[in-house]
Structures are given as C-alpha cells and as structure tokens.
Amino acid sequence: MSKIIKSHRGIYYVEKEGQVYLCKARGLFRNNKIKPIVGDEVDILINSDGTAYINDVHERKNQLLRPPISNVDQVIVIMSLSSPDINLYTLDKYLLMLELSNIETRIIFNKIDLVDETYSNKISKIYEDIGYDIYLNTNEEDDNGELVELFKNKTTAVTGPSGVGKSTTLNKIFSHFDFETGAISEKSLRGRHTTRHIEISKINDGSYVIDTPGFSALSLDFVNEINEISEGFREFVKLRGGCKFNNCIHENEPKCAVKEAVQDKKIAESRYKNYLLLLEEFRNTRGY
Incomplete structure (x- = not known):
C-alpha cells in the first residue's frame, strides 16, 4: 500500500516501500471530482522513466475539510491562552467540525506561563467537563513526557490558529525533528504562517505527525443542515x-x-x- 505524505501545487509525494515518488493524479480523478489529499492510501503506476501517476484512491476511514487530510487516528488542537489570547468561538467552531467528522480529539492549552493559574484552570475545566482530554503546556519547561505519550502508535494531525506555538510545541516534544516556527508580530499579535503545506512526518515506527498550516478563520461549509x-x-x-x-x-x-x-x-x-x-x-x- 502507498500513502500520500505531502502535496504541493498539484504534485503528490507518495511513499511506497520506503521510497518517495512524485506523482500527478490521472485525469479520471478530475472527471469524477475526486481530489487526492494527504493521508490517502493510493495505488500508483510507475513509468520506466521514473515518473508516476496516482491510479486509484482507496476508501477513507475519515476525512477533514480543514485542513484537507484523511485517515488520521486523532486530532490535537493547540490553543494559546495568551499572545494571542484564546478565541473560544474559534475553538468551539473547530471542535464542531471534528465532532461531525467523528474523529478523536484532544486539546492542548499552550503558554499557560503567561496567564494566571485560576484562568487556565477555568478554561480547561469547561472542556474537561464536556469530556475532552485536556493538557496544559508551557514551552518554557523541559518536561514533555506526558505529551510524547499522546503520539505513540498513532497518526496525529496537529492544528490550531496561527501563532499559538504549534510548531514550537512539536519541536519541544520531538527534538530530533525541525518543524518550522515563526515569531509573533508585536504589532498585530498574529503568528507568521510558517507551515505552508501539509506533510506527514514519521516520528518512529507506528507514530506519524501531520503539522498543518495555522488558520485564522473557518467557514461553516462542513455543516449541511442547521440541526x-x-x-x-x-x-x-x-x-x-x-x-x-x-x-x-x-x-x-x-x-x-x-x-x-x-x-x-x-x-x-x-x-x-x-x-x-x-x-x-x-x-x-x-x-x-
């Protein structure tokens, strides 16, 4: 089985038996309005000159619209409590999408060192009471054992608004990787968009991480009926x-x-x- 591990401008990076092939999708996908996405398990045809094409996309066990990924075991949403301040409406909208997608979800509240403990406990309790697994984190400390365990033997998509410290947190958890990071603009208090594409990183046997581009807005196009x-x-x-x-x-x-x-x-x-x-x-x- 082959898997799309990255896509960029119509080129799909497909891993097959330890080798990565740069592929295009055959015309039949466009005709059938099927667009391959990162995470898809696919069949590819490899030509004698080394070029390759995606010939078939296997059935997805799940799929997210924002970002467009498939076949994940869990999504970890990272939200900062300060710098930038947390936007609970954005969080609740994203949780709505994940619930409707029926994907296991956990939440990391980041930068707890920048707020009062009473405030961080108040926010985390709201979502603990609902039934979400909550983790409080500061990247100023070295202890990350609890967070490392979250990723073991799972394909995990990590998402969150721009500037919340998503890539910084991943770099802290997995020090042998180099996830792209960016500073916060003091003028706008918004993070620079450093992760510009979606890519699966193999952490170790059985553990994969998808670091996704930060978002600032999310439409409700995933909702069909108001109920x-x-x-x-x-x-x-x-x-x-x-x-x-x-x-x-x-x-x-x-x-x-x-x-x-x-x-x-x-x-x-x-x-x-x-x-x-x-x-x-x-x-x-x-x-x-």
Whole structure:
C-alpha cells in the first residue's frame, strides 16, 4: 500500500516501500471530482522513466475539510491562552467540525506561563467537563513526557490558529525533528504562517505527525443542515431526550433541556453563546 505524505501545487509525494515518488493524479480523478489529499492510501503506476501517476484512491476511514487530510487516528488542537489570547468561538467552531467528522480529539492549552493559574484552570475545566482530554503546556519547561505519550502508535494531525506555538510545541516534544516556527508580530499579535503545506512526518515506527498550516478563520461549509450544529456539542447531545420537541434546536423553544442546563450552570455559558453565534453565522451564510 502507498500513502500520500505531502502535496504541493498539484504534485503528490507518495511513499511506497520506503521510497518517495512524485506523482500527478490521472485525469479520471478530475472527471469524477475526486481530489487526492494527504493521508490517502493510493495505488500508483510507475513509468520506466521514473515518473508516476496516482491510479486509484482507496476508501477513507475519515476525512477533514480543514485542513484537507484523511485517515488520521486523532486530532490535537493547540490553543494559546495568551499572545494571542484564546478565541473560544474559534475553538468551539473547530471542535464542531471534528465532532461531525467523528474523529478523536484532544486539546492542548499552550503558554499557560503567561496567564494566571485560576484562568487556565477555568478554561480547561469547561472542556474537561464536556469530556475532552485536556493538557496544559508551557514551552518554557523541559518536561514533555506526558505529551510524547499522546503520539505513540498513532497518526496525529496537529492544528490550531496561527501563532499559538504549534510548531514550537512539536519541536519541544520531538527534538530530533525541525518543524518550522515563526515569531509573533508585536504589532498585530498574529503568528507568521510558517507551515505552508501539509506533510506527514514519521516520528518512529507506528507514530506519524501531520503539522498543518495555522488558520485564522473557518467557514461553516462542513455543516449541511442547521440541526447538525447541536450534534457537534457533546453536552447538548446528552440532553436532547429531555427537550419537549424532537427537533429542538435549543434556541427559542419552550421546555428545552439544554437551556435549562445553561440556567442551572451545568452547561458553560460561553459554550451556549457560541452555539447561538454558530446558528446565526449559518443562517447568514445560507441566506435564511
């Protein structure tokens, strides 16, 4: 079996039996509107002159739209608590996409040395209570044993907004690698886009890391129907049987178990507010 480990401007880097071939996709993919992506398991045809073509893409066990990758075991989302300040709406939108993709997700809150411990604990508790595995990290310390264990025997995509210290964190965890890093602009407090393409790095036998380009915005093109948004909020799904209406979207309906849980502080207010913002954004982008 061969795997796409990198793509750049229509050229696919495919690893087959320890050798990497630069491939193009055959025309039939364009005709069938199939676009190979990093992580795909493929069949390739190798010509006598060393050129190669992707001949077939095997069925994907999962797929992400942002970034376009497939066949991952888990996604680790890295968010900084400061410099830049955390944007919970961006985090909740990204978690929504991962939930709808049914991919195991963990969260690293970075740069905890720059904020008060009470604040970092408050933010982490919101997501721990939902059921996410949370890790608090500072790249100023050398102890990274707990983070190393996260990547063992898995294909892991690492993602997060620009400037959160994603590549710096990976370099700290895997000191024998050189993931691209960039400084924070003091003027804009945004990170320079240093990771410009998607590439799978083999850490050791059985462990692979995909360092993805940082993002600053994420559209809702992965949501087809408005009811899907509540499906991406774990704490809402647990309560949906308690709502009066089966098609309750937890907004204006009476006797809504989710709204009651927010009032009783069993659901974080920030999560519910971001949910309402997602409903609004979906309606605005779809024109209703």
